[in-house]
Amino acid sequence: MKFAQLDDTIIRLQPDTYQHLSVWRMAARREKVRCPLCDAPLRLSAGISFDPSFLHPEDQLCEWEGLEAPPAELLAAHTEPHIRQAFSVMAEVAVAVEKPFTTADAEIAASVAASASAEAMANTKAVGSAEAGAGAKTVASAEAGANAKSVASAETGANAKSVARSEATAGADRGASAETEEVMLGSFRIPKKRSIQSESDVNRTVPEPPKPPLYRKRLMPKKTIEHLAVRHEEQLHPHQKEAVQTTEGPLLILAGAGSGKTRVMTARTSHLIRELGLSPRQIMVVTFTTKAAEEIKQRLARQLPGGQARELVSGTFHSIFYRMLMFHQSDRWDQRKLLKKDWQKWRLLRESGALAAPPEIGPRKESEILEALAIISRWKNEYLLPEQAGHRVANDDAERLAQLLYPLYEEAKKRTGWFDFDDMLIGCYELLLTHPEILQRYQERITHVMIDEFQDINRIQYETVKLLAAPQNNLCVIGDDDQSIYGFRGSDPQYILGFTRDFPQAKTITLEVNYRSRSSIVGLGFSLIGHNRARWQKDCLSFHSEEGETYLFEPGDEEEQAARIVDEIRHRIETGTPIGECAILYRTHESARPILEHLSEAGIPFHYTQEEDSFYQRQTVRWVLSYLRLALNPDDSDSLKEILPTLYISQEMWNALRSQAILEDMPILHVLPKLEHWKGFQRKHLQSVGEVLAACAACPPAQALELIYEDCRLRDYLKKRSKERDDRRESWSDELQQLLATAKRHEHVAGFLQYMDRMANQEKEWRQQQPLPGEGVHVLSIHRAKGLEFDHVFLPDLIEGSLPHEYALDAVRKGNQAALEEERRLLYVAITRARYSLSIGIPRERFGRKTRLSRFISEMGR
Numbered sequence: 062m063k064f065a066q067l068d069d070t071i072i073r074l075q076p077d078t079y080q081h082l083s084v085w086r087m088a089a090r091r092e093k094v095r096c097p098l099c100d101a102p103l104r105l106s107a108g109i110s111f112d113p114s115f116l117h118p119e120d121q122l123c124e125w126e127g128l129e130a131p132p133a134e135l136l137a138a139h140t141e142p143h144i145r146q147a148f149s150v151m152a153e154v155a156v157a158v159e160k161p162f163t164t165a166d167a168e169i170a171a172s173v174a175a176s177a178s179a180e181a182m183a184n185t186k187a188v189g190s191a192e193a194g195a196g197a198k199t200v201a202s203a204e205a206g207a208n209a210k211s212v213a214s215a216e217t218g219a220n221a222k223s224v225a226r227s228e229a230t231a232g233a234d235r236g237a238s239a240e241t242e243e244v245m246l247g248s249f250r251i252p253k254k255r256s257i258q259s260e261s262d263v264n265r266t267v268p269e270p271p272k273p274p275l276y277r278k279r280l281m282p283k284k285t286i287e288h289l290a291v292r293h294e295e296q297l298h299p300h301q302k303e304a305v306q307t308t309e310g311p312l313l314i315l316a317g318a319g320s321g322k323t324r325v326m327t328a329r330t331s332h333l334i335r336e337l338g339l340s341p342r343q344i345m346v347v348t349f350t351t352k353a354a355e356e357i358k359q360r361l362a363r364q365l366p367g368g369q370a371r372e373l374v375s376g377t378f379h380s381i382f383y384r385m386l387m388f389h390q391s392d393r394w395d396q397r398k399l400l401k402k403d404w405q406k407w408r409l410l411r412e413s414g415a416l417a418a419p420p421e422i423g424p425r426k427e428s429e430i431l432e433a434l435a436i437i438s439r440w441k442n443e444y445l446l447p448e449q450a451g452h453r454v455a456n457d458d459a460e461r462l463a464q465l466l467y468p469l470y471e472e473a474k475k476r477t478g479w480f481d482f483d484d485m486l487i488g489c490y491e492l493l494l495t496h497p498e499i500l501q502r503y504q505e506r507i508t509h510v511m512i513d514e515f516q517d518i519n520r521i522q523y524e525t526v527k528l529l530a531a532p533q534n535n536l537c538v539i540g541d542d543d544q545s546i547y548g549f550r551g552s553d554p555q556y557i558l559g560f561t562r563d564f565p566q567a568k569t570i571t572l573e574v575n576y577r578s579r580s581s582i583v584g585l586g587f588s589l590i591g592h593n594r595a596r597w598q599k600d601c602l603s604f605h606s607e608e609g610e611t612y613l614f615e616p617g618d619e620e621e622q623a624a625r626i627v628d629e630i631r632h633r634i635e636t637g638t639p640i641g642e643c644a645i646l647y648r649t650h651e652s653a654r655p656i657l658e659h660l661s662e663a664g665i666p667f668h669y670t671q672e673e674d675s676f677y678q679r680q681t682v683r684w685v686l687s688y689l690r691l692a693l694n695p696d697d698s699d700s701l702k703e704i705l706p707t708l709y710i711s712q713e714m715w716n717a718l719r720s721q722a723i724l725e726d727m728p729i730l731h732v733l734p735k736l737e738h739w740k741g742f743q744r745k746h747l748q749s750v751g752e753v754l755a756a757c758a759a760c761p762p763a764q765a766l767e768l769i770y771e772d773c774r775l776r777d778y779l780k781k782r783s784k785e786r787d788d789r790r791e792s793w794s795d796e797l798q799q800l801l802a803t804a805k806r807h808e809h810v811a812g813f814l815q816y817m818d819r820m821a822n823q824e825k826e827w828r829q830q831q832p833l834p835g836e837g838v839h840v841l842s843i844h845r846a847k848g849l850e851f852d853h854v855f856l857p858d859l860i861e862g863s864l865p866h867e868y869a870l871d872a873v874r875k876g877n878q879a880a881l882e883e884e885r886r887l888l889y890v891a892i893t894r895a896r897y898s899l900s901i902g903i904p905r906e907r908f909g910r911k912t913r914l915s916r917f918i919s920e921m922g923r
């Protein structure tokens with residue numbers, strides 16, 4: 062149904078009220094949104110492809126379910142003018158669910174409030190609450206009103222001031238002016254300059270209400286794509302067939318996304334064996350992932366008799382090269398000596414004494430060493446040996462450090478027998494180069510080489526392949542320069558772009574028909590990628606004439622974005638989509654967390670490969686949660702111990718503190734300021750921390766967090782710490798905001814803490830227990846999605862700083878466009894994974910800050 066009751070008010074779902082969806086969703090979670098007829102708690106279902114509605118519980122039959130408009134008699138009981146009603150509803154909901162408005166809500170509320178008469182305002186319930194009207198100054202957002210109110214009601218008058226202060230900072234962050242004097246009106250603050258005394262004044266000064274967020278819009282491609290004119294009855298398009306049947310000499314297959322590379326590779330291998338009589342042992346097929354190699358083998362197994370497919374030399378570069386090394390030099394390449402992780406390399410450097418050797422290195426942070434190791438790895442992939450790298454002109458400090466460390470790292474490995482992945486590539490190349498007899502054996506045995514995803518090859522891989530393929534050079538490379546997304550690992554699209562220079566006799570075949578995606582999806586991808594300069598110009602045709610679904614949606618923030626995606630997935634599953642055909646592809650892991658939490662809450666199984674450390678285990682998150690735990694239990698010594706560094710208390714003081722607590726038989730938090738050791742200002746601060754935490758226990762969790770960030774000075778501490786560590790990413794700030802966003806969904810601190818504990822435990826399960834293939838939604842990074850396809854694809858956070866990523870924007874500011882081109886290719890890969898529908902999320906706020914639309918949106922569509 063399209064309406065519901067929230068306390069005494071009838072709320073209606075129609076385009077001009079959609080901006081309240083996130084608030085109403087939260088009220089619904091607390092069972093405050095009910096059916097006016099049967100009083101059942103209603104769920105808000107607001108996905109992407111359909112308009113929102115309120116739903117009864119599945120087992121509740123009600124004759125109003127599905128009703129579009131409230132019956133007249135119901136409306137008659139709610140006669141307030143629309144504007145006043147909207148204001149009142151928003152104010153009430155904000156207080157009822159203790160959910161501060163987003164900035165967008167606040168702006169709308171402020172302008173709605175200002176456009177109604179002051180008198181009308183005075184009549185609304187929210188106006189006149191003494192504590193809210195305390196005349197707090199300089200708060201820029203309506204959030205502050207709600208906060209000030211709940212803090213005051215928790216009888217922490219002193220804190221109201223500081224919450225207001227912290228909100229002012231947050232408001233200023235989001236671009237609102239914190240300088241303007243304001244007055245309280247209900248839960249809202251209106252700039253004092255805007256008189257609310259007379260209607261005519263109001264009319265003169267009222268700003269236009271901001272554009273309401275877009276619920277959903279069809280995104281049409283800038284460039285129209287033609288459809289394949291002639292449908293071919295056969296399994297292969299004539300160009301695909303030509304690629305399959307061209308078996309002698311070098312061959313470059315330039316293939317657009319979804320144009321059938323995997324199909325061609327399988328058909329070509331099968332053709333070589335079945336038609337030309339080659340043994341599978343003569344064919345080497347290199348794929349980018351082990352999974353892709355397996356897929357080709359499985360497809361071949363269906364076509365070839367008796368286990369022949371298993372004899373094919375196939376796999377990733379690393380796996381094939383490693384097998385060769387093990388065969389010829391097994392003692393040198395013992396797998397137990399493989400440095401798989403960066404921290405192992407760092408430890409090796411540290412323990413070998415390399416870091417202490419040359420004085421130029423000086424004391425270095427772990428992050429600097431790891432950055433230098435990444436540069437070393439890139440150099441090795443480019444086959445730049447230590448001496449050559451040492452002669453390069455270093456671009457920055459990180460490269461200078463890498464130049465110093467490179468020979469030391471190589472020396473340390475040599476001495477101890479350890480090796481890394483890059484050594485395997487170099488090892489194989491040098492083995493073939495220095496042992497002509499071994500090379501000749503391979504050259505005679507392997508007569509045909511095929512390489513998939515050639516756009517992501519690096520120099521050392523390419524040089525090795527050239528050795529193996531010689532002298533016949535039956536080398537078939539397949540790739541799409543537009544899908545080159547591993548620049549940071551030393552891959553370079555220049556190799557695919559320069560293949561015909563290296564092999565002038567090479568034949569080039571272009572596959573231009575996209576068989577995978579519906580036409581508007583193909584069009585969006587093609588329009589976008591056309592903005593890259595460093596690429597082969599290709600035409601693009603769509604096999605399918607149906608348009609498909611391409612949506613932009615604009616949720617208030619990342620939480621609402623996650624809720625919308627999950628509602629849409631639930632709807633798709635209910636209408637028959639297999640669950641494994643839905644995929645959420647993200648640029649960075651921060652985008653995944655709210656989505657995983659919402660999927661978990663909705664009980665929808667998902668596949669997720671954790672690539673980074675757990676959000677819930679990060680130091681900043683642990684500190685914040687420990688503060689909250691201490692607020693609930695001042696005797697929680699583990700939590701106090703955890704936050705000691707943030708209070709500038711050394712571990713030595715810990716014993717004194719514990720003894721004192723036992724002596725005085727008092728909670729440890731209460732003993733804290735009493736120790737004799739403290740200087741005046743420190744004692745004062747510790748005293749205030751105790752008081753603030755006592756107040757936090759009674760606050761809604763979002764307000765409690767604000768108090769901890771500001772009044773316990775956790776934000777100051779984190780800022781200082783990150784400056785000292787020269788941490789340019791400042792990820793702590795995003796972490797604080799993510800916690801705040803999650804806290805806003807909870808009513809009580811205890812409930813929020815329980816939820817976070819549950820998520821932390823579930824996250825461990827997410828890592829270990831994956832649903833069976835096809836039985837879960839896929840949540841994966843765009844990098845990992847390469848080569849895959851799904852019916853419905855969701856792309857969250859298409860905003861500046863996320864995609865394109867901040868580091869690419871930084872590079873652009875320094876005049877380097879290459880990173881931006883790689884970001885564009887990443888988005889191209891993401892778009893072209895979708896068969897039927899593509900939904901792009903643009904949250905208006907993220908991490909509590911206003912966002913800007915990704916520049917890529919206007920490049921691809923309108």
Ligand SMILES: Nc1ncnc2c1ncn2[C@@H]1O[C@H](COP(=O)(O)OP(=O)(O)OP(=O)(O)O)[C@@H](O)[C@H]1O
Pocket residue numbers: 295296297298301316317318319320321322323324325541576577847848849850893
């Ligand atoms: N000739 C064809 N007729 C019908 N369907 C085809 C044909 N060629 C390929 N397809 C289908 O198109 C889809 C994309 O094919 P495939 O995965 O081989 O493309 P790809 O070029 O490897 O894609 P990408 O590089 O984007 O990962 C698959 O579902 C495949 O079955």
